[in-house]
Amino acid sequence: MLEAWRDQFEVAHGSHSFQRHLARGAESEEAVSDDFVKWVGVVGNADECAAKIAPLLRLKVARLTFALLPGGREQRLRRYTTELFGRLAAPSV
Numbered sequence: 001m002l003e004a005w006r007d008q009f010e011v012a013h014g015s016h017s018f019q020r021h022l023a024r025g026a027e028s029e030e031a032v033s034d035d036f037v038k039w040v041g042v043v044g045n046a047d048e049c050a051a052k053i054a055p056l057l058r059l060k061v062a063r064l065t066f067a068l069l070p071g072g073r074e075q076r077l078r079r080y081t082t083e084l085f086g087r088l089a090a091p092s093v
Contacts (some may be wrong), residue, residue, distance in 0.1 A: 008036040010033055046084045
């Protein structure tokens with residue numbers, strides 16, 4: 001399933017700028033398809049998020065970005081560390 005998105009991962013990697021990350025009008029904003037963004041986006045409870053992230057880790061993706069939107073950032077970061085990251089470090093990943 002991930003192989004189908006290989007070219008989109010390569011395009012995203014080649015066009016991404018950390019200086020303009022998530023900025024409106026960033027070059028990478030138009031680089032990949034809407035379908036890819038919907039497929040690679042992660043939402044849900046900790047189990048659902050871990051199930052979505054685990055295949056990316058098996059691909060040996062070098063980086064993952066966790067958006068900390070305004071409001072409740074510290075609480076979300078705490079939840080990432082207590083609820084999500086432990087599931088991803090488990091041997092079943």
